Amino acid sequence: MRIFLAILLTLITVNIFAMTVKSINYDGMVHISKPVALRMLDFDVGDTIDDKILNESIKKYFKQGYFDDVWAEFDDGNLTYLFKExxxxxxIELKGWKENDKDVLSTVVQIKKGSLYDKNKLLSAKKRIQEAIAQDGKIDSVVExxxxxxxxxxxKVTFIANEGEEIVIEKLDYIGVFGLDTDIFxxxxxxxxxxxxxxxxxxxxGEMKLSDLGYDPLRIRDTYMQYGYLDAKVDVPFVRVNFDHYTxxxxxxxxxxxxxxxxxxxxxxxxxVIDEAKIREIISLEEGEAFNIxxxxxxxxxxxxxxxxLSYAFVQVVPDLKKNKKDHTVEVVFKITPGDKVKIRNVVISGNNxxxxxxxxxxxxxxxxxxxSLTDLKDSRNSLGRLGFFDGNTIEEKRIDNSNMDLIVxxxxxxxGNVQLGGGYGSYGGLLVTVAVNDRNIWGSGINMGVKAEQSERTKNYSFNISNPRLNDSDFNGNFSIFKSFSEYxxxxxxxxxxxxxxxxRFSRHISGYLGYSFSENAYSDVNESSTVADTRYFESYAKSSILINTxxxxxxxxxxxxxxxTVSQGFEKSGLGGNADFFKSRxxxxxxIGLEDxxxxxxxxxxxxxxxxxADTGYLPIADKFYMGGIGSVRxxxxxxxxxxxxxSDGNIIRVGGRQTFSNNAExxxxxxxxxxxxxxxxxxxxFIGDDSLNEFSRGGYGVGLEWFSPVGPIQLMFSKPLNEQAGDKTTSFEFTMGQRF
Known part of the structure; x- marks a missing residue:
């Protein structure tokens, strides 16, 4: 009888929890769509389920990580899942440390706006912030x-960082150093x-950089190996910290x-794969010399x-050293495993919007x-860089098999490009309005085009230029420009x-040539004959017709x-093929x-x-076509x-008449x-230096500091200068700026 009752109760219990599903509904679910949620279930409408199947479905939804709580309700066969998102x-804000640094939010905090709240992720971000502050050499930092x-x-989540104190290295000793000067470390x-x-x-x-403490001994040992000390040992530094003074x-x-x-x-x-003699020609190490790592x-x-x-893209050069500790000599061994020759299968370009x-x-x-070819690969990177169209470029090598690869550019x-809309007012020229549009890569075509219009009460300047560095994608280039200006003095x-x-x-990867023609007319008018500077030599109208050659x-x-x-360039200009001016110029x-990062x-x-x-004056060299120095590009x-x-x-007025030869140089x-x-x-x-018959006639210099800025409207240089060897009558300036020029 007892066995019968137990069986009966079991059947009744199974019957209570075994239910037929008439409908499936969702309440409070946002992050998962209903069709996706239904596909996650192991049953469908019309199936009979029990409490085990129901619990497993609830767990499956909860594991998605979108919800704080998930439960289900059954009402006359209608199954409803309820969610608390x-x-x-x-x-997300960061206060007290790198507050305005967006990169820190992505690289250190690593929590994005719109992400789900997760306490563990917040604690992990807090730990990363503390570690990042410690890398700056600061201890006792607190993050809340x-x-x-x-x-x-x-x-809204706010990380409040209270930076600790920086440790300053007051004394640094090197024990056991005899062969080298410790200053080189x-x-x-x-x-x-x-x-x-x-x-x-x-x-x-003297600020301590904790992240580098483990690498500094390796750097010192590497320095020793550059002087032949192959057995040099450098222990990790012994650090004694005074926490009262943080030294x-x-x-x-x-x-x-x-x-x-x-x-x-x-x-x-x-x-x-290559004659050994060709390899030895490029090796700088020599027998008998001290080894240099x-x-x-x-x-x-x-x-x-x-x-x-030679197309062996996957070549491996494994250097080895065979030391003889008895006589302190070393045999240098270069083991070369060339692999197979490699062909480029495809070139994929990305990022060029x-x-x-x-x-x-x-x-x-x-x-x-x-x-x-490795050299071709490097030259390709440099060629893209010289365009000036990109902030940066990389060419990745994607290995397909032992003899094929893809290049990912x-x-x-x-x-x-930039658009300039500007204006100003001067006591001499009055109101000035400027409109200029210039683009070195118009419509992404590689063509450089610019137009400028400037007008004031006393001046008018208009210009247009267009150039194509690769006509029809060939090695030929072409340019055209025109200008008109009027100035009233x-x-x-x-x-x-x-x-x-x-x-x-373009004759080769690095060498190009140019042949051009220019014509200009310069007319003087309204000359005040009573002016003290009204020497007719300075106001002779002339036309210039020139052939230009440049490599x-x-x-x-x-x-x-x-x-x-x-860069090295040599240009020649010969004027006199028509017009009044007749001269020869060499530039x-x-x-x-040199990048110094290494x-x-x-x-x-x-x-x-x-x-x-x-x-050289071969007939008539106008004063306007002689050389002058001063400003950015020569002497700041x-x-x-x-x-x-x-x-x-005759009245003692100084008139600048230009020179026929000039030399200037800059170190930056x-x-x-x-x-x-x-x-x-x-x-x-x-x-x-500048002069007519000699470069020693005039000599001037300048020095200073400047700001180079890749602004949203193009590269800008702001220069603050002081003159050197200033003489009476010189026109000096303490500030200059330019836009769009190569640094």
């Missing part, structure tokens, strides 16, 4: 989380001893060992390049079907107009901000760019620029075109100032 984080429920039900380590006036540029502030003493225990000299250089090719790495890279240029694909492809030296578009007026046209050809070499890696390479320009650890750039111009600190040989009229050092805003600081020293 998690709150949405609608605002404030949560505020807004009227719409969403949550300061060039490579991040944690340095505090120096007097450490806040001043170029001095060490620290550090010391390194170093065992130098002996200097190793190169006993031999071996080249081991797994398969012989930096030269060793450079040689390995050069070997890799020369073989990769504006620039046409063909504009990018024509700058690439590798295309589908071509054999791989990724570019980031940069603003290439107190004692005379000048009306000028002109036109120029030309074509060029240029350019292997830099970027148009606006190159970090490597140099020589040189620029060298040497000093941050993105500094050294630039040297020089120019030599010469003019002096007004533009103000440095020149002079003449004095550019530093990152606000990288995220694309601002850089530049310091410079200029010096120039």
């Amino acid at each position: 998690k709150a949405i984080i609608s605002k 989380i404030e949560e505020e429920t807004l009227d719409n039900g969403s949550i 300061n060039d490579v380590i991040a944690n340095k001893e505090h120096q007097f006036m450490g806040w001043f540029w170029g001095r060490n502030d 620290a003493d550090m010391s390194y225990q170093i065992e130098e060992g002996e200097i190793y000299y190169i006993s031999g250089i071996s080249i081991n090719q797994v398969s012989n 930096k030269t060793f790495r450079d040689d390995a890279q050069k070997i890799k390049t020369i073989i990769a240029d 504006r620039t046409l694909d063909r504009i990018i492809r024509r700058e690439l030296y590798l295309g589908p079907g071509d054999m791989y 990724k570019v980031k578009e940069a603003p290439t 107190n004692d005379y007026s000048v009306d000028s107009q002109g036109v120029s046209i030309g074509t060029g050809h 240029k070499f350019d292997n830099t890696d970027d148009y606006y901000l190159p970090r490597e390479g140099y 020589t320009n040189f620029a060298k760019y 040497y000093i650890g941050f993105d500094a750039i050294f630039r040297y620029k020089a120019r030599f111009y010469f003019a 600190g002096y007004e533009s075109y103000s440095i020149s040989p002079v003449e004095t009229d 050092l550019s530093f990152p100032l606000v990288p995220k805003a694309k601002m850089r600081l530049v310091t410079y020293l200029d010096w120039g």
Whole structure:
């Protein structure tokens, strides 16, 4: 009887929880659509379910992570799932540390607006903020989380950071150093001893950088290996912190060992793909010299390049050192595994929302079907950089198999055009209105076009220019420009107009040539004959008809901000093919760019620029066509075109008449100032010479600091200068600016 009752109760219980589903409904569900939610169930309308199946379905919905609670209700076969959604984080703020740094929100906080509230994620973000502050060398930092429920039900999260104190390294000792000068370690380590006036540029502030403590010993050891100390050992630094004053003493225990000299250089090719003699020609290490790890790495890279240029894209150069500790010599071994030759299967371009694909492809030296070349790959990157159309570019190598790869070209578009609508008022010229439109990559076609109109009560200037660097995607280029201007001065007026046209050809990757023609007319009128400067020589109307020839070499890696390479150009102008002017001009320009990041650890750039111009009077050289110095491009600190040989009229007035030869050069050092805003600081020293018969007739210089800014409307330079060798009568200036020029 008892067994029968137990069976009966069991059947009744199963019958209670076994229900037929007539309908399935959802209440409070936002993040999942009803069709998706239905597909997640293991049953459908008309099926019979029990409590186990129902509980499993509730758990499945809850695991999606969108809900704080999920439950179900059954009413006469109608199944309804009810959801309590998690709150949405609608605002995220960071106070007390890098408050306006959007990158920190994405890289450190890692919580986006619109994400679901999750307490564990907030705690993880808090920990990351604390760790990031600690990496800056600050200890005892505290981060608090404030949560505020807004009227719409969403949550505002605020991370409040109270930065701790910075630890300053007061003393840094090196124990066991005999063979090297410890001063050279300061060039490579991040944690340095505090120096007097450490806040001043170029001095060490002594702030401890915790993230670099583990790497500094490796940097010191690498320095030793550049001088042949292959057995050098550098222990992690011993740090003694005074928490009362937040200062620290550090010391390194170093065992130098002996200097190793190169006993031999071996080249081991797994398969012989290149003459060994060609490899030895590019190796800088020499037998008998002290070993240098930096030269060793450079040689390995050069070997890799020369073989990769033979289409062995996956070549491996494994350097090895066979040390003889008895006589302290080392045999250098380069083991070369070339692999198979590799062909380019496809080239994929991305990121060019504006620039046409063909504009990018024509700058690439590798295309589908071509054999791989590492030099071609690098030259392609540099060629894209010289366009000036992109903020940056990368070319990724995607391996398909041992003998095929795809190239993925990724570019980031940069603003290439600007519209200027401006005006002003001057006591001399009155109201000035300017309208200008210019684009170096109009409609993404690679064509440069600009138009400008400027008018005031005394001046009118109109100009139009258009140029195509690759006519019909060929190696030929073409340009056309026209201008007209009128200026009214107190004692005379000048009306000028002109036109120029030309074509060029790119002979190689870095060498191009140009042939052009220009014609201009310059007419003086309303000359005040009673003026003290009314010497007829200075107001003779003339026409100029000139042939222009130019050649240029350019292997830099970027148009606006190159970090490597140099440019050399030589131009000639012959006037006298019609018109009144008859002269010959030569213009020589040189620029060298060196990125210093590998040497000093941050993105500094050294630039040297020089120019030599010469003019010969073969009939008539107008004063307006002679050379003048001053301003950005020659000697800063002096007004533009103000440095020149002079003449004095009968009333003692000084008149600048220009020179027939000039040489100027500039040395510049550019530093990152606000990288995220694309601002850089530049310091410079200029010096120039000018004269008629000799360059020594006039000599002026200038120095100063400036701001280089890639603004939304184009690159801008703001220069603050001081003149050098200033003489009586010189026209100096302390501020200049320019827009759109190469830095």
